[in-house]
Amino acid sequence: MEMKLKLIPIAAAMLFASSTLSMAATELKFAHAAPETDLQQDLAKFFATEVEKRTNGEVTVKIFPQGQLGNDQQMITGVRSGIIDIEMSGLNNFDGLLPEVGGLFLPYIFTSRDHAYKVLDSEVGQGVLTKMEGFGMKGLGFPENGYRNITNSRKPIKTPEDVVGLKIRTNNSAALNEMFAMLKANPQPLPVSELYTALETGVVEAQEHPINITHSFRYDEVQKYLSMTQHSYSMLVMVMNLEKYEELTADQQKIISEVAKEATDFQRKLSIDKEASILADLKERGMEINDDVDKAAFQEAVKSTWNTYIEKFGDGMVKAIQAQQ
Template sequence: MRFPFAPLAAPLAAPLVAAVLLASASVSLAATELKFAHAAPDTDLQQALAEHFADEVAKRTDGEVTVKIFPHGQLGNDQQMISGTRSGIVDIVMSGLNNVDGLMPQVGGLLLPYIFTSREHAYKVLDGEVGQSLLADFEDFGMKGLGFPENGYRNITNSRGPIREPEDVRGLNIRTNNSAALNEMFALLGANPQPLPVSELYTALETGVVDAQEHPIPITHSFHYDEVQDYLSMTEHSYSMLFIAMNLKKFNALTPEQQQVIVDVAQEATAYQRQMSIDKEASILADLKERGMEINTDVDKAAFQAAVASTWDSYKAKFGDDMITKILAAQ
């Protein structure tokens, strides 16, 4: 039996296949994948923020913008990730605000010991005039500032004994970050501050290169510093914030609608992560205690504050008192 229309199938199929392939290619070309890098393990609240951000961006852009997360310093240490974001090798970075101290030295006012009286005080400053001004300043360095998630209050861990008074810190070889104020603080207390990348800290504690460190409790927990430290003292000597920033050229290449999604979701993810930090603090401390850490809260914070008050004077001498005045006014 003959089928007279059969010969037409092949000629008709070719344009149809080509059209399908062209449509698929257009969808592929339209999709944008963003690389989101941070230094924390994938068990940390920073990863929870990144996952929330990625899910919401993909959902609200109908898959036109997707986010691939690189935790635990997979794309380099903090300074390398920030440099990569400025150059466009990395699209989005989340890091401690202290890591842009060299670019924007005015942020040092936010890192001064005991300058924030509470989390709520910090949130008010970071979400208000001071924080918005700093987010705008990121553009001078090729980045779009997106928000200030929480790292939390910094506390001291060590292998020598509980920290209750300033004198208890004397002689400790303590790992610090690159904050000028915190390094000055520990020098004033008679410790030996040693700035080290967080990626090197566990080994440094394990081998005795340093015998103490100071981080917010989620970092102590997620990096398993309890395995190489015996004591956690709730000094709460400095509130530590993170920042999220995106490569500015990559941000500007998005459509206005996509840009708004990025901005909105970053703010929502920041609020989400801050609340998680508050909600999980008690359970994290309980888990650290169960793992074997001795935790003490009987810290004479007034004595510590008096002992390190000159760090504020050092900042004022370099940068004036405008930042400090604004922070204190927000109480």
């Protein structure tokens, strides 16, 4: 009996230690829609590794790539409801919540990648991230998707006239849909999860994405021509469920924010470093890559999309972007 009594506090201590460890460990679900071969997965793995290391295992990150937890809109809804902790998708998918962010997608509004980074990391971008909190999300940063280029199965795109009548898949950006309508194409918004099949079956004959997406989603298998129109810079955004973020300790919150910034910088650099090899691989796979694009003609043809945006939301964001060239 005496031995049993001695064992009780030991067992209680072990149970308490196990319970404390269990309570301390937090696993975050991180979702994105890109394949595991995409740069988005590289970012997610960097983020997961560094968060676990710097929190001494108190916070771990489980990655769900390739739309395992839903399409872009479903992932955003999942983060807002707390079903998903972190998601990464194109900022254009937040148009419905923050339509004014459409100023960042206007065709040819960024003169370079560095210009885009400067704007996104300034008060303009940080203001967008702060506004996410009104929808139950903590904005963590703007990784790169890249410059959007047109692929199609018809011919190289050199001038605006080459786009006339083209059945092209677009995302849900109002500015980009207006742009292609203005060019007399036939824009058709489709979820990215449906795009490969739509191209394969001829529902659409063209699409416009950054080259890393064309590469990782293997659109080269159903598209012949890649034309470097670079008509719009496309940014991703990482968001976290705000309540989940606030449940973390102050030190853990700091680590999450710092690692998100470092992961964004890492992925942006990777995007630049890998661009040449991605283009070379697409060419080796059989795509014809066309650099002979009259960008000045495209800019002139679609500049009035800026006026449409300004009429709705004012010229504040446009001027703020231009001021940082």
